[in-house]
Amino acid sequence: MEKRKRIAIVGVGLIGGSLAIQLHEKKLSSKLIGVDANQEHARKAVELELVDETMSLDDAIVQSDVIILAIPVDILVKLLPSILDKIEQQIVIDLGSTKAQSIGAIKNHPKRGRYVATHPMWGTEYSGPTAAMRGAYENKAVIICNAEESDTDALEWTKHMYKKIGMHILEMEAKAHDLHAAYVSHISHITSFALANTVLEKEKEQQTIFELASAGFESTVRLAKSNPAMWVPIFMQNKENVLDVLKEHISQLTRFKESIEKDDNEYLLRLIEEANKIRKIIK
Amino acid sequence: MEKRKRIAIVGVGLIGGSLAIQLHEKKLSSKLIGVDANQEHARKAVELELVDETMSLDDAIVQSDVIILAIPVDILVKLLPSILDKIEQQIVIDLGSTKAQSIGAIKNHPKRGRYVATHPMWGTEYSGPTAAMRGAYENKAVIICNAEESDTDALEWTKHMYKKIGMHILEMEAKAHDLHAAYVSHISHITSFALANTVLEKEKEQQTIFELASAGFESTVRLAKSNPAMWVPIFMQNKENVLDVLKEHISQLTRFKESIEKDDNEYLLRLIEEANKIRKIIK
Numbered sequence: 001m002e003k004r005k006r007i008a009i010v011g012v013g014l015i016g017g018s019l020a021i022q023l024h025e026k027k028l029s030s031k032l033i034g035v036d037a038n039q040e041h042a043r044k045a046v047e048l049e050l051v052d053e054t055m056s057l058d059d060a061i062v063q064s065d066v067i068i069l070a071i072p073v074d075i076l077v078k079l080l081p082s083i084l085d086k087i088e089q090q091i092v093i094d095l096g097s098t099k100a101q102s103i104g105a106i107k108n109h110p111k112r113g114r115y116v117a118t119h120p121m122w123g124t125e126y127s128g129p130t131a132a133m134r135g136a137y138e139n140k141a142v143i144i145c146n147a148e149e150s151d152t153d154a155l156e157w158t159k160h161m162y163k164k165i166g167m168h169i170l171e172m173e174a175k176a177h178d179l180h181a182a183y184v185s186h187i188s189h190i191t192s193f194a195l196a197n198t199v200l201e202k203e204k205e206q207q208t209i210f211e212l213a214s215a216g217f218e219s220t221v222r223l224a225k226s227n228p229a230m231w232v233p234i235f236m237q238n239k240e241n242v243l244d245v246l247k248e249h250i251s252q253l254t255r256f257k258e259s260i261e262k263d264d265n266e267y268l269l270r271l272i273e274e275a276n277k278i279r280k281i282i283k
Numbered sequence: 284m285e286k287r288k289r290i291a292i293v294g295v296g297l298i299g300g301s302l303a304i305q306l307h308e309k310k311l312s313s314k315l316i317g318v319d320a321n322q323e324h325a326r327k328a329v330e331l332e333l334v335d336e337t338m339s340l341d342d343a344i345v346q347s348d349v350i351i352l353a354i355p356v357d358i359l360v361k362l363l364p365s366i367l368d369k370i371e372q373q374i375v376i377d378l379g380s381t382k383a384q385s386i387g388a389i390k391n392h393p394k395r396g397r398y399v400a401t402h403p404m405w406g407t408e409y410s411g412p413t414a415a416m417r418g419a420y421e422n423k424a425v426i427i428c429n430a431e432e433s434d435t436d437a438l439e440w441t442k443h444m445y446k447k448i449g450m451h452i453l454e455m456e457a458k459a460h461d462l463h464a465a466y467v468s469h470i471s472h473i474t475s476f477a478l479a480n481t482v483l484e485k486e487k488e489q490q491t492i493f494e495l496a497s498a499g500f501e502s503t504v505r506l507a508k509s510n511p512a513m514w515v516p517i518f519m520q521n522k523e524n525v526l527d528v529l530k531e532h533i534s535q536l537t538r539f540k541e542s543i544e545k546d547d548n549e550y551l552l553r554l555i556e557e558a559n560k561i562r563k564i565i566k
Contacts, residue, residue: 121497141494170494183486184495188503191478193558194535195470200560202531203466210564211424211453212467214404218565219502220471225562228555235543235551246540248485250533252477257529260518268518272511275476277483279508281493282501 002160004030008060008067010079012036012045014124014227015095016070017132020050022165025134033060045129061086066157069094074233077105084111091154093161095120097181097230098237099145099174113151116158119143119177120167121185127227138166145174182241187249189223189231190242196224285443287313291343291350293362295319295328297407297510298378299353300415303333305448308417318343328412344369349440352377357516360388367394374437376444378403380464380513381520382428382457396434399441402426402460403450404468410510421449428457465524470532472506472514473525479507 007023009016012034023029034051036042042054057079061067067083069076073096083092084106092115096102103117120142124131142162147155162169172180199221203209209217235242259268290306292299295317306312317334319325325337340362344350350366352359356379366375367389375398379385386400403425407414425445430438445452455463482504486492492500518525542551 121495123497123499125499140497143495180486180488180491180495183482184492184500185497187478187481188500190536190539191474191503193555194532194539195474196558196561197535197538197554198470198528198532199466200557201535202528203463205463206564208463209467212404212426212463213565214406214423214468216406216408216506217467217471219505220474221561221565222502223499224558225565226555226559228552228559231555232548232551235539236546236548239543239546243540243543245481245485246536246543249477249481250536250540252480252484253473253529253533253536255480256473256477256518257526257533260522260526260529263519263522265515265519268515269511271480272476272509272514274483275479275507276509276511278479278504281489282496282504282508 004028005065005157006031006033006063008033008035008064009051009070010035010057010060010067011070012041012050012054012129012132013070014127014131014133015120016068017045017048017050017129018122018134018136019068019070019095019120019165020045021132021134022137023161026164028161028164033064035060041129048129048132050129050132057083058086061090064090066091066093069096071096072230072233073098073102073237077101077237080106080115081109084109084115087111087114090114091116091157093118093158097185097234099143099177101237103146103149103174112149114154116147116150116154117145117174118158118162119145119181120162125223125225127230137162140167141170142167143170143172143177145172145177147171178238179241182238182245186234186238186242187245189226190235190246191249192221192223193226196221287311288348288440289314289316289346291316291318291347292334292353293318293340293343293350294353295324295333295337295412295415296353297410297414298403299351300328300331300333300412301405301417301419302351302353302378302403302448303328304415304417305420306444309447311444311447316343316347324412331412331415333412333415340366341369344373347373349374349376352379354379355513355516356381356385356520360384360520363389363398364392367392367398370394370397373397374399374440376401376441380468380517382426382460384520386429386432386457395432397437399430399433399437400428400457401441401445402428402464403445408506408508410513420445423450424453425450426453426455426460428455428460430454461521462524465521465528469517469521469525470528472509473518473529474532475504475506476509476514479504
C-alpha cells in the first residue's frame with residue numbers, strides 16, 4: 001500500500017480547500033496542514049475540518065512531504081523560488097491557471113525537479129474556505145505542464161494523486177497551456193464580467209433584472225461573481241493570449257452589431273448557424 | 284370547477300410543446316390540438332403525446348376555445364392579424380420574446396381584445412418537439428404586455444393558466460418589456476453566439492476544447508446552441524434596444540482590453556469588483 005503523505009495546502013480557499021477534502025477522502029494524506037495569509041481563512045479551514053491544523057509556511061515546509069500551492073498566480077510567481085530554496089526532497093505542486101510565468105521563474109533553480117506545474121480544470125465563481133466543495137475535480141481534466149522537467153518520483157506521485165481524485169491527465173508545454181486556457185477559460189470570465197457591467201450600467205431597475213432573469217441570463221453572467229484577486233493576475237500573466245482572443249471576441253460581436261444595423265438577416269443567420277457548431281464540441 | 288378548454292398550440296416545439304405538457308398535467312385542457320408548418324414536428328408531437336391530434340391552422344381555429352402561438356416572432360407578426368380576422372370569441376395568446384411589433388400589428392383590429400400578449404421567461408438552448416420538457420415554466424416569471432387592451436375574460440383566463448402552471452405574473456407596457464428583454468435575455472444570447480464563434484475561429488484544435496472545457500466555459504457558451512430561426516427575428520424586431528445594449532457591451536469589453544494592454548492592474552481590479560455587484564441580483 002502506498003504510504004500516505006503529510007501534505008501542506010498553501011491557500012485554503014475554494015481550490016485548495018476542495019482539494020484538501022478529496023485528499024483526505026481518498027486516503028492520500030496522513031496529515032493535512034493549512035497555510036493561509038488570511039488568518040480568518042486559516043481559522044475557518046480548521047473549523048470546517050478542511051485541514052488538521054494551520055501553521056506558517058516555513059514550518060509547513062519542514063513538516064510536509066508534499067506542498068501544494070493554491071494561491072493567486074502573482075503571489076505564486078513571487079513565492080515559488082523561495083519555497084524551492086527551502087525544501088529538501090519535498091514535492092511542490094501548484095494549481096495555478098497560468099503556467100508559463102511560474103515555470104519561467106524557477107527554470108534554472110537547482111530544485112526545479114521537485115516542482116510539478118499543474119492546472120486542474122475545475123472551479124466555481126465562489127471563493128474562500130466556505131466555498132470548498134466535496135467531489136470537486138471528479139471527471140475533470142488536469143493539465144501537467146513541462147512534465148519532463150520534473151523528477152520522476154515527483155511527477156509519478158502527482159499523477160497518482162490526480163488519478164485517485166478522479167481526474168484525467170493531459171500533458172502540455174506551458175506555452176500551449178496558456179494559449180488553450182485563454183480560449184476555454186479566461187475569455188469566458190472576461191465575457192461574463194463585461195456582461196455584468198453592461199447590464200448593471202444600462203439596466204438601472206435592478207429589481208426588474210432580479211424578477212426577469214432566466215436561467216439563460218444566470219448561466220452567462222454567473223462567472224462575473226468570481227474573485228478579482230485570483231483573476232487580475234491571471235489576465236495579466238496571460239496578457240498576450242488573452243488580448244488576442246479578446247480582440248477576436250470584440251470583432252465577432254461587431255459582426256453581430258453590423259448585421260443587425262444593416263438589417264442583414266442572411267448574415268445574422270449565418271453567424272448564428274456558425275455558432276451552433278459549438279454543438280459538435282459541447283454536448 | 285373551471286371548465287377545461289379546447290386549446291390549440293401553434294408551433295409544437297420547445298416552447299409550445301413544453302406548455303402543452305403543463306396544460307394537460309394541470310388539467311387546463313379538455314383537448315390539445317397541435318398545429319405546425321413542419322410536418323415532421325407535427326407527427327413527432329403526436330407520437331410524443333404532447334398533443335392529442337394535429338390539424339391545419341384554419342381547422343384548429345374553428346375547433347378551439349384558446350389559440351396559443353409559440354412561433355418565431357417574424358411569423359407571428361404576419362400571422363396574428365389573419366388569425367384575429369378568423370376568430371369569434373376564442374382567446375389568442377402569444378409567447379413571443381418581443382412584444383412591441385406583434386402588439387403594433389393588431390393595434391386597431393376589431394378583435395384586439397381577444398388577444399393577450401405574453402412572454403414566459405423560460406427556454407433552453409434546444410428546439411423542436413423532442414426538446415419539450417416536463418415542469419417547464421414553474422417558478423419563472425411571465426410578462427403580460429398592454430393588459431388593458433385585452434378583454435377582461437381573455438386576460439383573466441390567461442392569468443389563471445399561468446398561475447396554474449406555477450408562474451408569477453408581471454404586467455408591463457410592450458416598450459418596457461422589449462427594453463428589459465434586451466438586457467436580461469437577448470444580449471446573453473448574442474454574447475454566447477459571439478463567444479462560440481471566437482473560440483471556433485481561434486482554437487483550431489477542437490479536440491483540445493472538448494477535453495479542457497470546464498463548467499465555466501459550458502455555462503457561458505451553451506446558449507450558442509440556440510435556434511437561429513427563433514433568434515434572428517428577435518434581434519431584428521428588437522433592433523434598437525439590442526444595438527444599444529450590444530454597443531455598451533462592446534464598450535465594456537474594450538475597457539477590459541485597454542486595462543490589460545496598459546498593465547493597469549488597478550483599473551482591471553475596479554472593473555471586476557464592479558462586475559461582482561451582480562451578486563446582489565443573482566444569488
